[in-house]
Amino acid sequence: MQVAIVEIKAHCPEPGATSARMLELGATHQGRDHQVDTYFAVPHGRLKLRQGGIETNLIHYRRDDHAGPKESQVLLHSPSDAPSLRAALSAALDVRVVVDKQRDIFWAGNVKLHLDDVAGLGTFVEIEAIDRDGSHSRAELHDRCRQWLNDLGIEPSLLVTHSYSDLLLARNEMRAGDAGDP
Template identity: 30%
Template sequence: MAQNVEVKAKIDSIDTFIKKASQLSNQESETISQEDIFFNCSNGRLKLRMIDEKKGQLIAYERPDSSGPKISSYKIYETPAPHVLKETLTKSCGILGIVKKTRYFFLIGRTRVHIDQVDGLGAYFELEVVLSADENEESGVHEAEALMEKFGIDERQLVKGAYLDLLLSQSSEAV
């Protein structure tokens, strides 16, 4: 499985982060509307990212639900028939939840920077430092921490878990 070092943080406003990411990456953002459908599974997480009618990604991943830089192992399967895959997985596994977001994507070196406006949650900042097959976690953590400092992210902003976890905890608190 491929690996990256991830960081997720709650932010007040996306505008400042988009401006900073544009400066650091020397490019404008790619803006993407995403719908991630999470399915029940026994190991890690399984989600189908609906990109459009003829493109989707089935993503299986495992990562600890801790704040700060953490290793994530993942496998991505590109599909030209996301609706067929959604129907099949819904019937066999059941849907755990759905996350909808507008993502502003940047690439800073090998690090994927996501500035997300998540429906029902607000604004978030994510880093994914992509590791090579023979690379240790420490170099990715060091790179993530350096970028966190450039963006002014502090420990109080760091988030545990996935967006789905946050949405599910909100709905359980409302009951």
Template identity: 30%
Template sequence: MLEVEAKFGVRDPEDVRVRLDRKGVQMARRQRERDVYYNAPHRDFGQTDEALRVRYDDTGFTVTYKGPRVRVGSAKAREEFNLKVASGETLEGILSRLGFRLAATVSKMREFYEMGDVTVTLDDVEGLGTFIEIEILTEDDKEDAADRIGVIAKELGVDGPPIYTSYLEMLLSRQQ
């Protein structure tokens, strides 16, 4: 499965909410997420543009692997695998004992808006600010997904250049 998404900084989240409401799109849910990122003992995910995280949220615990990013128009695409686990703490213990090292933790309050096969999130990320992500999961039609994301961004009044760095990368660059 490919995740195709575009992320933008948001100056006025209320304006985005109003525009979503005008389109008849209501918030599906709001939840706090804590993402704990790990680096591998045998390669540096920062160098290979991969990510391994354990997510803690209202629905439970999920381990996610993300492959290297590929630019698609003004969006990015990357392979993504998710697996629900019974205990995030147990998984983190296993990763630690296998030599994986804690890279960083990203915490955010996230609002989800569903528009058919498109997910729009408004993210208030601790230490970074507010962002909008527009995402489509697809098997192989990444160009069409990127075009649709661009149209939705314009409809929601999102301007400015897309942000290709992850929240993890932004947070790590601020800590240096």
């Protein structure tokens, strides 16, 4: 399934208050999911296998890295046997990084909201305006993201430009460099 998504990611210094505000604004809490995302080295875009109790998908996407709303073209596949798929992909492709997170999932119409506690990185909020069937324009998706950004009171200084995988890779490279210093 191909999906168009406009996404915003930001540091979340007060997850309890953010969660309460989401509910106050009419979002519904779908649940808390422990998700492990395995990113594979591919020549174009990003490929990850997400394994969780609520969401399990093979996801390929392309997205620019910048603060604020980012557009993605996403291909989703829901595998029936994720562990076997992970083994096959790991045998064929290099694993770039594994992202381990606890994710609270909220929905408000076509907007999916996440509160993520990412191992090694901290707590984040994500806003994803989603078009699954071509019924929403890019402008509408951007507007929905900006509206939630404003309604949640997320300051521009909290916006994150890169994916969790990129942030973990950068952190790991920095630690490796520090370990090599005399």
